[in-house]
Amino acid sequence: MTEMTCIEDLRRLARKRVPRMFYDYVDGGSWTESTYRANEADFQQLHFRQRVACDISQRSTATTMVGQAVSMPVAIAPTGLTGMQHADGEILAARAAKNAGIPFTLSTMSVCSIEAVAQATQRHPFWFQLYVTRDRSFVERLIERARDANCSALVVTMDLQVFGQRHKDKKNGLSLPPKPTLRNLVNLATKPRWCLNMLRTSNRQFGNIVGHATGVDSIKSLTQWTQEQFDPRLSWQDVAWIKKRWGGPLIVKGILDPDDARLAVETGADAIIVSNHGGRQLDGAPSSISALPAIVDAVGKQTEIHFDGGVRSGQDVLKAIALGARGTYIGRAMMYGLGAQGERGVSTALEIIRNELDLSMAFCGRTDVRQVDRGILLPRQ
Numbered sequence: 001m002t003e004m005t006c007i008e009d010l011r012r013l014a015r016k017r018v019p020r021m022f023y024d025y026v027d028g029g030s031w032t033e034s035t036y037r038a039n040e041a042d043f044q045q046l047h048f049r050q051r052v053a054c055d056i057s058q059r060s061t062a063t064t065m066v067g068q069a070v071s072m073p074v075a076i077a078p079t080g081l082t083g084m085q086h087a088d089g090e091i092l093a094a095r096a097a098k099n100a101g102i103p104f105t106l107s108t109m110s111v112c113s114i115e116a117v118a119q120a121t122q123r124h125p126f127w128f129q130l131y132v133t134r135d136r137s138f139v140e141r142l143i144e145r146a147r148d149a150n151c152s153a154l155v156v157t158m159d160l161q162v163f164g165q166r167h168k169d170k171k172n173g174l175s176l177p178p179k180p181t182l183r184n185l186v187n188l189a190t191k192p193r194w195c196l197n198m199l200r201t202s203n204r205q206f207g208n209i210v211g212h213a214t215g216v217d218s219i220k221s222l223t224q225w226t227q228e229q230f231d232p233r234l235s236w237q238d239v240a241w242i243k244k245r246w247g248g249p250l251i252v253k254g255i256l257d258p259d260d261a262r263l264a265v266e267t268g269a270d271a272i273i274v275s276n277h278g279g280r281q282l283d284g285a286p287s288s289i290s291a292l293p294a295i296v297d298a299v300g301k302q303t304e305i306h307f308d309g310g311v312r313s314g315q316d317v318l319k320a321i322a323l324g325a326r327g328t329y330i331g332r333a334m335m336y337g338l339g340a341q342g343e344r345g346v347s348t349a350l351e352i353i354r355n356e357l358d359l360s361m362a363f364c365g366r367t368d369v370r371q372v373d374r375g376i377l378l379p380r381q
Contacts, residue, residue, distance in 0.1 A: 004340070004348050007312045007333045014085070014339030017194060020187050021172035022084040026335045029279035030164030036279025038287040039310030046289070046319045047378045051365030059367045061358055065327040066153050066249040066271050066304060068125075071101030072354050073321055073369060076346075077308055077331035078129030078155060078253075083111025083204075084176065085339040087197035091120040093338055096346035098124050100354075105129050105155055105329070108142065111176075113207030118149035125152035129253070131160060132238055133229040138213050143245050145208075154246045155273070156239055159254030161232045164281040177204055197342075239267045251306065256291045258298035271304035271326070278309060278331055289320065296324030314356025318364075321372045 029036025061072040082089040090112040097104035105127040128146035178184045216225045243250045252264040253273040264272045288309030307325035317328045337349030364376040
C-alpha cells in the first residue's frame with residue numbers, strides 16, 4: 001500500500017472506501033460551497049517568515065487547552081455520522097486521540113453513544129458537544145450522561161439553530177441506514193470492506209438519541225424528532241443555564257463575529273471556538289481564519305480562543321496559533337483518516353499534523369508552540 005504522507009493521501013483513499021453519501025456528507029458544504037472552499041484557500045494567503053541559524057535542537061508542541069495538558073494544540077472536532085465513515089468510528093477516533101495525547105470531542109449526533117465511547121476507552125476523559133433542543137429535559141439528561149461518562153469539557157454549538165442547505169446530501173438522499181435504492185446498492189457493492197465492518201457492529205444509528213429522547217425508538221421517528229427539535233429560539237440565556245447545570249469547563253462553538261465573542265465571554269465561556277461549521281451553514285460567510293484576528297483582538301485577553309475550519313496540515317495549525325488561537329480542531333482531516341484506514345488512519349492523520357507542525361515551527365526559528373505569535377508570519381501584501 002502507498003505510504004500516507006499527507007492528509008490529501010488519506011482523503012483520496014477514503015473516497016474509494018466510503019459509500020458516496022457518507023463521503024460527500026464530509027467532503028462538502030452548503031449552497032455553492034464558497035465558504036467551505038475559502039476555509040482552506042485563505043490559509044494559503046498567509047506566509048511564514050523563515051529564520052535560520054537558530055538553535056532549534058530542543059522543540060516542544062505541548063500546551064494546554066482549557067487547563068488540560070495536550071501533546072499539541074489540536075483536538076478532534078465533533079462530527080456527526082462519524083460511525084458511518086467506518087464502523088464504530090467514534091470509538092476508534094477516541095482511542096486514537098487518547099494515544100496521541102489530545103482531546104476527542106463526541107457529537108450529540110454521533111452513531112456510537114456517550115456510554116459506548118466511555119466504556120471502550122476505559123472512561124478516559126473526553127469532551128462532549130451539545131446541541132440545544134426544544135426538549136430541555138433531554139438536554140438535561142445529555143448533560144448528566146456526559147458527566148457520568150467522565151467527560152471533562154462541554155462544547156455548546158451555537159450555529160445550528162436551522163440547517164444550511166447541503167445540495168450533495170439532498171441529491172444523495174442521505175439517510176441512516178442508507179435507503180436501498182438501486183443507486184445506493186450499486187455504490188455499496190463497490191465498498192465491500194465498509195459493508196463487512198458495518199455488519200460486525202451493532203452501532204448503526206444515533207446512539208445518543210434513539211432510546212433516550214421521548215418517542216424516538218426508530219429511524220423514522222428520529223428523522224421527525226430531529227426536524228422538530230433543533231431550537232431556533234436558542235439564546236445566551238440558554239448558554240448561561242447550561243453552564244450552571246454543567247459546572248465544568250464550557251466551550252462555545254460557532255463564533256465568527258467579535259460582538260458574539262463578547263457575549264460569549266459575558267455568559268461565562270471558558271473558551272470560544274472561531275468556526276463557521278466547516279462551511280456547512282451560511283455560505284458566503286467569511287473563512288474561519290480570516291475572522292480569527294478580530295476576535296482575538298476583541299476578547300483574547302479575557303478567554304481562551306480556539307479555532308476550527310479548513311485545517312488540513314500542521315502548517316495550518318501553526319498559522320492559527322500565530323494569529324492568536326490557543327488550540328485548533330480537526331474534523332474532515334480526522335474523518336478522511338478514519339474512512340481510509342480506521343483507527344490507524346486517524347493516528348496517521350494526527351502523526352502527519354504533529355510532524356508538520358513541529359518542522360514548520362523549527363523553520364520559523366521557534367522551539368515552543370506556546371511562544372508562537374504573529375511574528376512568524378510575513379505582513380500581508
